[in-house]
């Protein structure tokens with residue numbers, strides 16, 4: 328059996344302008360099927376970025392080169408005309424600039440965990456898209472959403488992993504959720520006691536994947552707009568949050584008046600992460616073929632939260 332190596336995953340379709348650089352463990356030629364924005368897309372693996380900052384851009388360029396080659400091959404396979412090839416090349420160049428950009432921008436990976444139907448998709452949508460989705464379907468595997476934020480003058484990408492709550496849609500992905508995670512958001516539905524009681528299982532799963540205790544965790548009670556149906560009292564949730572060293576946010580992804588509160592869940596985590604760690608690619612170290620992110624000493628933050 329070939330040993331598992333940590334590769335960087337990028338969308339294999341050249342028309343995707345937004346590059347996601349995600350650590351994953353799979354074989355290089357093996358396409359990975361992930362769900363982004365409810366669409367099934369094929370991603371591909373490219374070798375990890377080299378650890379030194381000098382080598383970063385050449386590693387990034389190698390990825391882009393590979394994408395460019397793929398784009399051209401795809402155009403040729405389709406009997407593409409020069410125009411189609413040009414279009415693909417343009418896309419690849421756009422990818423190139425967004426990749427160069429992402430190499431310099433720190434990315435914070437935050438996963439959102441909890442029972443099915445508690446509103447994980449709606450919360451991540453509210454934060455990244457600023458609205459409540461008209462319609463949602465059960466998440467299959469994972470949906471990635473990103474938001475570029477600026478904290479104390481630094482541009483940071485908050486990458487939110489909206490995970491599937493249903494066991495059958497998540498089991499093959501669980502390892503990927505927790506790998507190199509920077510923060511965890513546990514969500515329950517304030518109108519469903521069972522979703523609150525199941526938090527213990529979600530925490531166990533998280534601990535079982537060796538997520539370090541230093542990784543910040545927050546608790547979110549969603550659907551507070553359904554005031555007549557609330558089953559989980561605030562003080563019960565608060566005690567639970569305290570016992571697990573988490574901050575508690577009670578909010579609603581649906582109610583536009585609560586949108587700032589939803590933002591503050593992710594911004595608070597981003598501020599804590601910024602204060603805590605350096606997650607630049609130059610800090611990536613390889614050990615035994617795996618990528619590890621090194622921690623920097625804590626810095627004092629002037630962030631308000």
Ligand SMILES: Nc1nc2c(ncn2[C@@H]2O[C@H](COP(=O)(O)OP(=O)(O)OP(=O)(O)O)[C@@H](O)[C@H]2O)c(=O)[nH]1
Nearest residue numbers: 443444445446447448449463466492550579580581
């Ligand atoms: N009233 C109310 N409904 C909400 C809120 N957030 C989500 N919903 C509804 O709850 C249902 C489930 O929302 P999703 O965001 O898809 O739930 P999920 O946790 O992502 O579910 P899975 O993908 O199966 O894990 C949908 O019908 C949403 O419209 C909220 O804040 N208030």
